[in-house]
Amino acid sequence: MFKPIIPLILALGLSLPVFADTLALRDDAPQRYVVKRGDTLWDIAGRYLTSPWQWPQLWQMNRAEISNPHWIFPGDTLYMDMVDGKPRLRLDNSAPRVVKLSPEVRTEDLDSAIPTIQAKVIEPFLRRPLLIEDQNTYLQSPKIIAGPDNRVILTTNDHAYSQGLDAAGRWQAYRLGRTIIDPDSGEQLGYEVTYSGDLSVDKLDQVSTLTVHKIAEEVLVGDHLLKSMPTPVSNYIPHEPPATLQGRIINSYAGVNEIGQQFNVLINRGARDGVEVGHVFGIYRASRIIKGDDKQALALPSEKVGRLIVFRVFNKAAYGLVLGATQPILPADRIALP
Numbered sequence: 001m002f003k004p005i006i007p008l009i010l011a012l013g014l015s016l017p018v019f020a021d022t023l024a025l026r027d028d029a030p031q032r033y034v035v036k037r038g039d040t041l042w043d044i045a046g047r048y049l050t051s052p053w054q055w056p057q058l059w060q061m062n063r064a065e066i067s068n069p070h071w072i073f074p075g076d077t078l079y080m081d082m083v084d085g086k087p088r089l090r091l092d093n094s095a096p097r098v099v100k101l102s103p104e105v106r107t108e109d110l111d112s113a114i115p116t117i118q119a120k121v122i123e124p125f126l127r128r129p130l131l132i133e134d135q136n137t138y139l140q141s142p143k144i145i146a147g148p149d150n151r152v153i154l155t156t157n158d159h160a161y162s163q164g165l166d167a168a169g170r171w172q173a174y175r176l177g178r179t180i181i182d183p184d185s186g187e188q189l190g191y192e193v194t195y196s197g198d199l200s201v202d203k204l205d206q207v208s209t210l211t212v213h214k215i216a217e218e219v220l221v222g223d224h225l226l227k228s229m230p231t232p233v234s235n236y237i238p239h240e241p242p243a244t245l246q247g248r249i250i251n252s253y254a255g256v257n258e259i260g261q262q263f264n265v266l267i268n269r270g271a272r273d274g275v276e277v278g279h280v281f282g283i284y285r286a287s288r289i290i291k292g293d294d295k296q297a298l299a300l301p302s303e304k305v306g307r308l309i310v311f312r313v314f315n316k317a318a319y320g321l322v323l324g325a326t327q328p329i330l331p332a333d334r335i336a337l338p
Contacts (some may be wrong), residue, residue, distance in 0.1 A: 025049060031080055032079045034077050035076045036070055037335065044072075056238070058087060072091060076091055101132070119239060121186065126311070128174075129239055130195075130319060131314050132193055132221065133316060141224045142225045143162060143218070144162050145161055145220060146255075146265060155212065156212055156214070157299065158211070159211060160210045160211070160212060161207050162225060163208070169175075169200065170198055170228035171200070171227055172226045172228050173188050173196040174194075174195050174196060176193060177192040183250060185266060195216050196220065198212075198213045199213060213297050232253075239276075239278055239279065239280065244335075245279075248332055249283065249329060250331060252264065256328065260329070261322060267331065268316075269317070276310065277311055278309065281320065281336065281338060283304070283325075284335070284336060285307060286306065286332070286333070305326055305327040306329055308320035308326035
């Protein structure tokens with residue numbers, strides 16, 4: 001179960017985002033709301049705001065509150081009031097927490113704090129190898145050199161053999177996928193990699209023995225191995241990117257051309273460009289060119305078709321989760337201020 005990231009932010013000494021001054025409330029915003037299992041901070045804010053990513057401002061989060069945060073849980077009652085003319089969402093401490101127990105539900109799961117977005121949607125993409133920028137990194141990593149009975153396709157519980165392992169524990173098998181090219185500059189940003197499964201070391205030696213524990217697609221002889229990473233915290237504080245930070249969607253992780261709600265997408269901006277985990281971008285469809293009555297070419301206004309929140313950043317590119325899509329998202333759609 002993921003824990004909130006705010007204490008981690010403070011421990012690292014990172015600065016808090018600066019939020020916009022205005023909040024647009026929905027006409028049907030409830031005065032009170034009881035938190036339910038499966039809710040996220042984004043979902044709850046969406047009941048109150050036309051721009052759910054502004055939930056930190058709705059809570060009027062400041063350093064004092066963040067250093068001693070009031071986490072919300074399933075069964076908590078929230079209410080909205082106005083402070084200095086601005087809406088604020090508060091936790092109603094006078095209302096008893098409504099928690100329904102059943103033999104199938106563990107109370108500690110019910111008492112898990114509400115995350116920003118659904119962890120299960122992005123969790124697989126937080127700890128998998130997704131992108132490598134240098135092909136030499138791939139070529140120099142250890143790889144599977146053999147399987148049982150001369151088979152090249154390995155299944156769960158099969159033994160595999162590898163050279164070059166320097167540690168016991170869990171390893172992830174992967175192989176090179178698509179070459180990632182910046183659609184604007186033509187620069188090669190790296191290589192998307194295909195994660196194939198998890199293996200654990202049974203015996204560490206010059207030729208090490210491993211067992212396949214998890215299959216994603218298929219584990220092959222020749223797949224390279226990367227030490228398994230711990231799953232990082234996945235609760236993010238959403239905030240605006242700089243106004244000058246713009247880019248494009250390159251593709252979806254699944255490789256589909258029409259991208260929908262809660263799809264993971266790769267963008268052509270990364271840490272070197274100033275992209276941070278938690279940045280929220282608007283997604284904009286490129287303007288269409290039509291012919292006017294005088295037969296002259298006219299550019300229609302660019303249309304906003306969704307938003308994304310960045311959850312994993314590499315040096316030259318980053319991955320985001322599509323939220324609030326009003327139309328299918330297409331590769332080459334623009335990203336800019338939300």
